[in-house]
Amino acid sequence: MTTPSGAPHGHRHAASRLREILIGYQITQVLYVAARLNLADHLRKPMTATDLARATGADPDTLRFLLRILVGYGVFERGGDLYATNALGQLLESDRSDSLLPTVIATGKERYSSWGSLLRTVLTGRPAFVQDNGVELHDFYAAHPAAATPFNGAMAALTNSMVDNLIDAYDFALHTRVVEVGGGLGVFMAELLHRYPTLHGVILDLPHVIAEAAQELPPRILDERLTLISGDARQNVPENADLYLIKMVLCDFSDDEALKILRSVRKAIPDDGTLVIFDKIRTEIHDDEISRRTVMSALNLLVMTGGRERSENEYRHLLTRAGFKVVDVMGTEALDGEIHRVVAKPGEAVPLSSGE
Numbered sequence: 550m551t552t553p554s555g556a557p558h559g560h561r562h563a564a565s566r567l568r569e570i571l572i573g574y575q576i577t578q579v580l581y582v583a584a585r586l587n588l589a590d591h592l593r594k595p596m597t598a599t600d601l602a603r604a605t606g607a608d609p610d611t612l613r614f615l616l617r618i619l620v621g622y623g624v625f626e627r628g629g630d631l632y633a634t635n636a637l638g639q640l641l642e643s644d645r646s647d648s649l650l651p652t653v654i655a656t657g658k659e660r661y662s663s664w665g666s667l668l669r670t671v672l673t674g675r676p677a678f679v680q681d682n683g684v685e686l687h688d689f690y691a692a693h694p695a696a697a698t699p700f701n702g703a704m705a706a707l708t709n710s711m712v713d714n715l716i717d718a719y720d721f722a723l724h725t726r727v728v729e730v731g732g733g734l735g736v737f738m739a740e741l742l743h744r745y746p747t748l749h750g751v752i753l754d755l756p757h758v759i760a761e762a763a764q765e766l767p768p769r770i771l772d773e774r775l776t777l778i779s780g781d782a783r784q785n786v787p788e789n790a791d792l793y794l795i796k797m798v799l800c801d802f803s804d805d806e807a808l809k810i811l812r813s814v815r816k817a818i819p820d821d822g823t824l825v826i827f828d829k830i831r832t833e834i835h836d837d838e839i840s841r842r843t844v845m846s847a848l849n850l851l852v853m854t855g856g857r858e859r860s861e862n863e864y865r866h867l868l869t870r871a872g873f874k875v876v877d878v879m880g881t882e883a884l885d886g887e888i889h890r891v892v893a894k895p896g897e898a899v900p901l902s903s904g905e
């Protein structure tokens with residue numbers, strides 16, 4: 550069937566669907582600006598656009614456009630002249646432990662600009678972020694701590710949303726001293742030490758992250774049972790622990806770089822020690838929405854860091870090369886079942902092949 554303009558109905562529907570998909574980049578920036586202006590904190594109390602513009606230093610007419618779009622997507626609501634927050638808007642409030650504010654800011658800035666160079670990654674297989682900035686993502690954050698803060702906050706919020714599921718997925722009572730490699734702001738470790746009051750912990754991370762963790766973590770845990778150590782896990786990790794934990798770190802690295810981290814752990818771990826990895830493991834997922842999100846996040850790793858989501862076999866292979874034997878691989882409830890738990894023990898040290 551054709552329309553009066555001569556275009557078939559199906560074609561018009563397809564074109565409008567494609568146009569809707571195409572403006573994803575605009576919606577990302579609308580959310581980013583809403584986050585940067587802290588609209589959610591202001592709109593805890595209903596306000597007119599004019600008052601909100603005054604409070605945030607924005608141009609009133611332009612802010613009105615932004616608010617209309619946000620309301621159109623269900624973020625905030627409008628009654629008469631007043632704008633107010635709602636369930637989606639509240640997720641952008643700055644003081645919630647599950648706030649998506651840092652995630653939106655990190656996404657709208659470094660991720661957004663690197664995705665503008667997606668073509669480079671698709672053509673070369675190398676991370677656009679590194680090609681655009683000339684440094685690795687975590688080195689960039691080390692040199693720009695203000696940009697690192699939203700990234701660290703985003704990881705902390707994500708970890709906070711899954712920490713109970715992960716702690717339930719392993720019997721930590723078997724251990725006395727745990728080193729978390731790349732432990733970020735310490736959300737996982739703080740909850741772990743809270744749930745296991747005799748456990749002692751060490752977090753190793755890059756210096757700019759450790760400096761921020763020292764500000765964020767409760768002083769009482771730091772005094773009594775938690776040590777923060779700055780360093781590069783590709784070179785060394787602390788010794789004298791019976792459990793080593795690596796959560797959502799290896800996925801940020803290529804096989805060669807991930808091997809460096811695992812070999813540092815292999816050097817430090819006692820013969821009867823245990824390594825537990827929590828990370829996404831690539832599986833066949835048939836739910837279309839989860840599947841699309843998973844593939845998108847795997848592509849995001851390629852764009853940002855050159856890291857990858859690995860299958861169970863790829864993990865087994867990597868761990869064997871680093872001198873571990875895998876004891877158990879299990880799914881967890883975290884992130885709709887995407888996060889798995891891998892338990893490994895020191896095995897035969899594998900000699901380095903030439904070039905490694």
Ligand SMILES: C[S@@+](CC[C@H](N)C(=O)[O-])C[C@H]1O[C@@H](n2cnc3c(N)ncnc32)[C@H](O)[C@@H]1O
Pocket residue numbers: 687704705708730731732733734753754755758780781782783795796797798801
């Ligand atoms: C994706 S974040 C995960 C943070 C935390 N494990 C979590 O799940 O919330 C990766 C972490 O690894 C840290 N990291 C990256 N390279 C590192 C290195 N060479 N040595 C130590 N930590 C590193 C980053 O600073 C960051 O905190």
